[in-house]
Amino acid sequence: MLTTEAAMQTLVESGAVLTGHFLLTSGRHSNQYVEKFRLLERPDLTERLLSDLARRFRSMNVEVVLGPAVGGIIVAYEMARQLGVRAVFAEREGGRLTLRRGFRLRPGERCLVVEDVVTTGGSVREAVAVAQRAGGDVAGVALLVDRSGGRALNLGVPVEYLVAFEAPSWDPAECPLCRQGVPLEHRGSRDLL
Numbered sequence: 001m002l003t004t005e006a007a008m009q010t011l012v013e014s015g016a017v018l019t020g021h022f023l024l025t026s027g028r029h030s031n032q033y034v035e036k037f038r039l040l041e042r043p044d045l046t047e048r049l050l051s052d053l054a055r056r057f058r059s060m061n062v063e064v065v066l067g068p069a070v071g072g073i074i075v076a077y078e079m080a081r082q083l084g085v086r087a088v089f090a091e092r093e094g095g096r097l098t099l100r101r102g103f104r105l106r107p108g109e110r111c112l113v114v115e116d117v118v119t120t121g122g123s124v125r126e127a128v129a130v131a132q133r134a135g136g137d138v139a140g141v142a143l144l145v146d147r148s149g150g151r152a153l154n155l156g157v158p159v160e161y162l163v164a165f166e167a168p169s170w171d172p173a174e175c176p177l178c179r180q181g182v183p184l185e186h187r188g189s190r191d192l193l
């Protein structure tokens with residue numbers, strides 16, 4: 001079993017935790033950003049982190065794992081591999097998250113929804129709705145990193161996450177990094193597809 005500290009250390013070791021001056025999806029500025037693909041490009045570290053989340057859902061009769069594109073494709077695949085079940089992903093079509101590519105859930109199929117880094121919780125909430133619309137029975141939600149300050153945890157299904165931390169963020173008008181003239185990086189634009 002991984003401790004929160006060990007999970008956080010793995011995340012830092014992967015290079016996913018960046019410091020700088022970032023524009024967040026919310027419009028606020030922050031001195032920290034999690035670039036999930038530094039973790040997801042490392043199958044060894046991703047496997048290690050997901051093994052702890054997989055353990056928590058092993059007794060919940062999960063039959064299929066669903067993640068939102070793009071990061072969720074990798075997370076769903078690795079989680080499904082560890083649980084010995086199928087992996088599907090949802091992607092945006094006309095702005096709306098949906099199942100394409102012939103992906104189907106059987107009526108009442110036990111579905112685990114996964115996501116990498118949650119900030120607003122919007123995508124994971126949509127992914128749960130996708131699974132339910134498709135007829136699935138959502139067994140729970142597994143998140144690698146919760147940066148929502150708990151807002152993403154109120155989904156009406158069991159939610160498990162590995163690490164939770166909120167970065168300091170400021171209204172642009174009050175941002176100390178803007179005041180120092182540090183160039184702003186645009187990251188975190190939601191679901192760049």
Ligand SMILES: [Zn+2]
Pocket residue numbers: 021029030172175176177178179184
């Ligand atoms: Zn700023």
